[in-house]
Amino acid sequence: MSLRILKPTAAFADLLPQEYKELVENGPFSEEKGISDLGTFKEIVEEHPHCAGCGVALGVRLVAASLPAPADTLIIGTPGCSFFGLAQTAVNYANTAFGNQNAVASGLKRMLKLRYPDKHKDVVVLVGDGGIADIGLDMTLHSWFRREKITTIMVDNEVYGNTGGQESGMTKEGEVLNMAPDGKKFPKIPVFDLALSSGCAYGARVTVASPNKIGQAVKKAILIAREIGPTYVQIYTPCPTNFKIPPDRTVKIAKEAEAGYYSFDEFVSPEAQEYLQRYL
Amino acid sequence: MDSVQHSVDARQLLFEAERTPAFITGSEAVMEAIKRANVDMAIAYPITPQSESMHLIGDLYAQGYLKDYYRGENEFAVMAAIHGAALGGGRVFTATSGPGTLRAMEMFPVWAGSRQPIVSAFMCRGVSLPPSIQPENIEMSMLLDTGMLMFHAENAQDFFDLLLKAYVIAEKPEVHLPVGVFVDGFFVTHTRDTVFLPPDNLKLSSYDPENSPVPVFDMETPPIRITRDPLLNKSNFISYAANASWHQEVLAAAERARKHIDEYLGGLLEVENPDARIFIAASGTAVSQGREALKDLLEEGLDMGLIKIKSIRPFPTRELEEATKNADLIIVPEFNAGGWLAREIKASLNENRRVVAGPRVFGGMTIPKELIINEVRSALTRQSRGF
Amino acid sequence: MYVAARVDEEKCNGCKLCVLTCPDPNVIVLNKEAKKVTVNETHCKGCGLCVVACPKEALIVS
Numbered sequence: 001m002s003l004r005i006l007k008p009t010a011a012f013a014d015l016l017p018q019e020y021k022e023l024v025e026n027g028p029f030s031e032e033k034g035i036s037d038l039g040t041f042k043e044i045v046e047e048h049p050h051c052a053g054c055g056v057a058l059g060v061r062l063v064a065a066s067l068p069a070p071a072d073t074l075i076i077g078t079p080g081c082s083f084f085g086l087a088q089t090a091v092n093y094a095n096t097a098f099g100n101q102n103a104v105a106s107g108l109k110r111m112l113k114l115r116y117p118d119k120h121k122d123v124v125v126l127v128g129d130g131g132i133a134d135i136g137l138d139m140t141l142h143s144w145f146r147r148e149k150i151t152t153i154m155v156d157n158e159v160y161g162n163t164g165g166q167e168s169g170m171t172k173e174g175e176v177l178n179m180a181p182d183g184k185k186f187p188k189i190p191v192f193d194l195a196l197s198s199g200c201a202y203g204a205r206v207t208v209a210s211p212n213k214i215g216q217a218v219k220k221a222i223l224i225a226r227e228i229g230p231t232y233v234q235i236y237t238p239c240p241t242n243f244k245i246p247p248d249r250t251v252k253i254a255k256e257a258e259a260g261y262y263s264f265d266e267f268v269s270p271e272a273q274e275y276l277q278r279y280l
Numbered sequence: 281m282d283s284v285q286h287s288v289d290a291r292q293l294l295f296e297a298e299r300t301p302a303f304i305t306g307s308e309a310v311m312e313a314i315k316r317a318n319v320d321m322a323i324a325y326p327i328t329p330q331s332e333s334m335h336l337i338g339d340l341y342a343q344g345y346l347k348d349y350y351r352g353e354n355e356f357a358v359m360a361a362i363h364g365a366a367l368g369g370g371r372v373f374t375a376t377s378g379p380g381t382l383r384a385m386e387m388f389p390v391w392a393g394s395r396q397p398i399v400s401a402f403m404c405r406g407v408s409l410p411p412s413i414q415p416e417n418i419e420m421s422m423l424l425d426t427g428m429l430m431f432h433a434e435n436a437q438d439f440f441d442l443l444l445k446a447y448v449i450a451e452k453p454e455v456h457l458p459v460g461v462f463v464d465g466f467f468v469t470h471t472r473d474t475v476f477l478p479p480d481n482l483k484l485s486s487y488d489p490e491n492s493p494v495p496v497f498d499m500e501t502p503p504i505r506i507t508r509d510p511l512l513n514k515s516n517f518i519s520y521a522a523n524a525s526w527h528q529e530v531l532a533a534a535e536r537a538r539k540h541i542d543e544y545l546g547g548l549l550e551v552e553n554p555d556a557r558i559f560i561a562a563s564g565t566a567v568s569q570g571r572e573a574l575k576d577l578l579e580e581g582l583d584m585g586l587i588k589i590k591s592i593r594p595f596p597t598r599e600l601e602e603a604t605k606n607a608d609l610i611i612v613p614e615f616n617a618g619g620w621l622a623r624e625i626k627a628s629l630n631e632n633r634r635v636v637a638g639p640r641v642f643g644g645m646t647i648p649k650e651l652i653i654n655e656v657r658s659a660l661t662r663q664s665r666g667f
Numbered sequence: 668m669y670v671a672a673r674v675d676e677e678k679c680n681g682c683k684l685c686v687l688t689c690p691d692p693n694v695i696v697l698n699k700e701a702k703k704v705t706v707n708e709t710h711c712k713g714c715g716l717c718v719v720a721c722p723k724e725a726l727i728v729s
Contacts, residue, residue: 001499019693039686039697039704050690053714057690064692072499076364085692090504092497094367097386100360103352107323107364107372112498114320114347115369121499139360142353211687248715251688 001071003030019046023090029071035215038065046088050081053247055237055254056128058208059155060085063126063235066218067091073122073222074112076105078136080128081161081239099136101125102143105150113149120226125152129170130160133189137169140191144198144230151225152232153218154191157239165242172261177242192234192265201229201272205265207236209255213264223279224272231272236262285345287318287485290448294441294544297478306468309436309475310375310401311336313443314345317399318483320370321348325358327380328413329465330403334375355380359387359400366396367497369489371447375401377465381419382407391458392427392530395494397450397487398458399443404564404615405465406643414644415464417564420592421620427530429459429537430592431545432563436473438590439463445544447484453491455537457530462592464565464615466644534594541591548596549589551603553578556585558609558656561600563589563621566613566647573652582656589621597628609659610635613652617642670728671711672718678725679703685717685726 007024008016022042023029033041045064050057060082067073074092077083078101086093096104105123112121125132132140132154140152159177160166167180169189176183195203202224204217214235221231238253240246245253258264268276288297293316304312310333314322322341324334341349352358355376365372376384381402391398404419406412423430431446433439439461446459463469489496495503541548552574560570567588577584587603587610589596604610612622612635622637629635636659639651672685672695681702686695694710695717697703706717706726718726 001504005500005502006504035687039683039695040699043692045692047691047693047710052690052712053716054690058688058716061690061692062687074497074499092499092504094364094497096363097360097390100356100363100387103357103360104364104367107321107361107366108368108497109364110348110350111321111365111368111370111372115498116500138353139357142357146350208688246715248719250690250714251716251720 001029003071027090032068033065034219035062035065035211044070044090045085046090048085048088050084051241051247053240053250054081055208055239055250056081056155056157056161057085058250059214059235059237060126062208062211062214063153063218064089066215067122067124068219068222069120069122072120073124074108076101076108076123076125078127078131079162080131081157082126082128082155086126099131099134100139101127101131101136102148102150102152103139106143106146106148109148109150122222122226123150124222125150127154128161129154129156129158130168133169133191141194141198144195144200147199147229149225149227150230151221152230153221154234155237156234157237159239159242161239161242192232195232196267199229200232201269202231203267204233205262206233207254207258207262209251209258210264217266220276224275228269228272228275285481285483288482290484293478293482293484294444297482299476299478301474302477303472304436304475305470305472306436306439306463307332307336307470309440310443311340312475312477312480313440314373315340315480316478316483317373317444317447318371318486319346319373320487321365322346322373323349323358323361323365324351324374325353325355325376325380327355327377329405329469330375330377330401333401333403333469337373355384356387359384362398362400363387363390363394363396366391366398367394369496369498371487372398373400375403377403378405378407378419382422385422388423388426388428388458393526395456395492395530395533396458397447397456399446399450400458400460401443402460402462403465403469404462412643415466415565416615416642416644417462417464418616418618418620418642420462421616421618423460424593424620427457427527427534428593429457429534431459431461431590432592433461433463433468434564434567434588436468436475439468440475440477442545444484448544449537449540451487451491452537452540453493455533455540456493457533457537462564467565538594541594545590547599548591548594549587549599549603551585551587553585554603555606557583557607558611559585559587559604559607560611560613560652561587561589561625562613563592564615566615569647569649570613570652572649573656576649576653577656592624595624595628600625600628601630604629604634608634609656609663611652611655611659612637613647613655614640615642615647616640669708669711670713671708672706672713672715672726672728674704674706675725675727676703678723680723682722684720684722688716688720690714690716
């Protein structure tokens, strides 16, 4: 994106909302910003109706702050909780039909490659656990099998939050939720392992308790997807609302999970490793 | 590619360029159309009887006529990827049939609501259960309110021309809607017919995404915060208002397509023997069978005419009312169990007891002309007895 | 007037741990010269994650 199209004319500038002016003057479009800069620049995510203490909101916010090139990033989402923040984000964002995000991203990335062969257009899927592991699983896997150059990021709150708290494929076995009155009968779907075996060049498993790790993982994932192949980042983003937990416990829950089943994990293909070394 | 293709004005390609005859299948006619359509990207998935067409499109890609092409994993995925590619600002093509159409269903209102000038061929066949791969167009009835434009081809010549014309009409900025070009599978796709083709070194000029009424999705077109999705999560009121107003705009865009359909298709319908008192009204292959029945009935001295409906959406309500204002009887042969075309015709006419919703065949049967002739005779008998 | 997080400026040392746990964007902002954070009360939802994160107990929701 050329900043020329973002900057208002002087006469019009006075009429625009304060948030817009701040985005032009102090946003991450002209100067690269990262997690460590948070609090000192105008973030591209705007005010949103996520619940107080929402882990997904924190995940979306941290991902948005980690984009290496927000001026040329396009986000594909799907219905769920994640799109509350994403629809308020200053990048092109498409929602479409539930679960089809990786198919849409495949088509979009290829067309943008045709139209802008000399530019990197980072197509990023940012979706919840229901959209990736359940309804969209076949399309997610096939985008990986086909080696589409897109980044898939799951904000995993282990529940269908937006529809009122139903069991999802990523819910832990035994957890009692709507549509699982006796507790979930099968284990958490191993999407992270599937990413590795399906041909992703890079994968990372992180939680919102480690914002710097999220920053590094997202940056690596997007860079590697530019040239090498599909990449995947799975972020644990706890939901206080549907799990009936006080909203100030979200990060603590994520931290506790890091000591167990949500420990930090990462895989990098040799090709991707070489690319990172050349690039960074 | 054998030779360099030249971009030409649509009117030149479609109406002025000299045409030479080719004895080809309907599947080959699809290939010939897309070859001249300057398509950026096509995505394919196998299902009978459209697979052959998409194999040939793949060959076009290998020869350099398309810039990208791949086989998707199911029809919902393919139509979703087509949506993504169209978001990115290029000209795209795909096709499907029967159960494939139904599998992709959610995407058609998404295409229309996103105002994407996508052209998709639908080579209609039976839907389960019980399964049938044979010709039947019940799937058309299920798409009538998706917001897509719908053209129904009678034969391979129609199929060729309608595919090209679909792009021209779809991409008019005041229309900018997806177009389904429908044909009855096997009857058209797997038979050979003479099709008159313009030279293959001519092609439509490329799609210009800056002529779109909605901004292109490429982070190069303001406003930067684009979402094609009503902000249902911000407030229900905004959601209702945005959704309703967009739907109204989709309907209005289809209405604005009428004049372009008149210009490029020569009208939303065609009438033979306009002064007749009895009409066979049909679309698709049923028109061909209607023509056969018409010949015999005219020889018997009946005051017969034929109405070929080419545009199903938008529907030629006014034209039908005009064409049948002096008619006593309208017979509607169809290749589907539901009788959707007869319903559409009845809904368009004030005096719709004149409409006979038949004969209908389904599951892949043919409509022999005798069936249509008998239907006319039975209807006339009923009328003479005052029923 | 709002239920929101409030900063005790004497205790805050500008470590920004609160900034990294706030789910909402542009709410907690660092004043670089003063090395202290401020909270945009109108955008704060009062969830309290920053309160829990602060090692200096410089934040309170009220």
